[in-house]
Amino acid sequence: MSAPAIFSASARRRARDRAARAFATHDFLRAQMLDGIADRLSVVTRTFTDVLDLGCFDAAFTPPPGAKVARLDPGYAFAQAAGGVQGDEDHLPFADQSFDLVVAAGTLDTVNDLPGALTLVRRVLRPDGLFLGAFAGANTLATLRAVLRAAEGDHPVARLHPQVDVRSAGDLMLRAGFAMPVADVETLTVRYSGFGRLLDDLRGMGAANVLTERHPLRRDVLARAAAAFAERGDADARTPERFDLIFLTGWSPAPDQPKPARRGSGTTSLAAALRPKT
Template identity: 40%
Template sequence: MNPSDPSSGGPPIIFDSARRATRLARSFGRFAGADFLHRRAAENAVASLEATLRDFPVAVDLSAHPSPFAELLTQSIAAHRVGLPRSMAGGAAAPGATSLPIADGSADLVVSLMTLHWANDLPGALAQIRRALKPDGLFLGTLLGAGTLKELRAVLTEAELSERGGAQARISPFADGYDGAALLQRAGFALPVSDVDRLTVTYPDLSALIRDLRSMGETNVLAGVIRPLNRSILLRAAVLYGQRHGDAEGRIPATFEIVNLAGWAPHERQPRPLPRGSAQTRLADALGVIEHKPGR
């Protein structure tokens, strides 16, 4: 059965997991110089734990680059409430591709930062995480959102069309951040929360942006045969980037969206919405306004 064939019933193969693992491995030696996105995601996750007055004795970290979260957690007031996170970075190159090496119902906390946007089956990966949690266990995750690298996506496409007469996809099809809560609900999480953290990073030129992406392990790993970009395409893209988005000093912006996700494994003690029609106070009374009947 071919997993990339929709008739097989499996998810489409969007990313090449072997290529992803290779790019990720190459990034480790340079990651410290370009860890700002992962550090920001880790800051958000640690802030959520600080605001959650619960103990999480068994914690698992599925982040491809776990060091920012581990470092910030040790400096946090929440450190004494969270067990030493067990890192599974080695298996995070293709989230959702295989079963998680975590027993169902065994973790109080699962963290996955800046990794899930590489999942071929994002709902399936989230469902695996939910099953790994104990009842009332917490999941904290981040992934890159749809607005990420929108400037780069546009200029690369235009440059390749101009130079070759056709263009391949070069930037991942990131998820829409506004779908985050729905994705968590679909995976079976209770009390889902999602928000989007947008930031713009300024670079001296296109080469500097590409160096950072390589250092993060965030370069193109889309499935299929990828025709390399030649020098003329990259030069054309750099010119277009500067013309469309550059400032007076020639610096260029790059947009990133970090989608923050939080959800709980269901438990009977969690709050639930009241049954429809059970309210004891009219909304008009609570707001101090006069209610008008339809047609008046």
């Protein structure tokens, strides 16, 4: 028996289709992710020929020079505008070993089967292919979570989806079979002039509530949340909100890749290494 779906695929598609209309005015979070991916890609000295842009949004990712790019997005509007295909990350419509680079910026945090999605990414990579991913991780929207919890008092309901922390992300990469996996986190703080501006940004970037079980937000709860948000403002009447961006790097296994040393193969003891030199 499969586990119940946390996210509604239809709600996710609708949220992305609504966001596609004016995404350019709310794309700062994905732009930050793409900058981080570009930085990591810049230190790789190999050539890529076939690239998959997974969760392509507005196709802002620029592939390496000379590479062909395929694009996939869960939303129809983004996929159509990018000349790509519509699909879900945990049901990829591509053959094994089709790409030597896969980039996924901004969608993996709302995939029902994240371990399965990462395994599929590894499978569509050729041996020694590279995966670079980024998504919003644990501690993101800490202020929003706090003010909603305070506004709903003794009867809180889930409105923001579960989040993956950086350590769990690294473990998932290992489970998916990536070689030399790395997971790291960067924090971005955005100062908002009001609660409504934050909600507008979340809707505009396609990050609205897409949980399978959703509950309407009553006006009195919304008013209390807005007031609590304003109370957290600084001297300029702006309230900081936190976004933690988790970056993933991993390689598809290949026979000629560097291997970690076998446990117990060292020739120098720790005691000897720490002994003061005379």
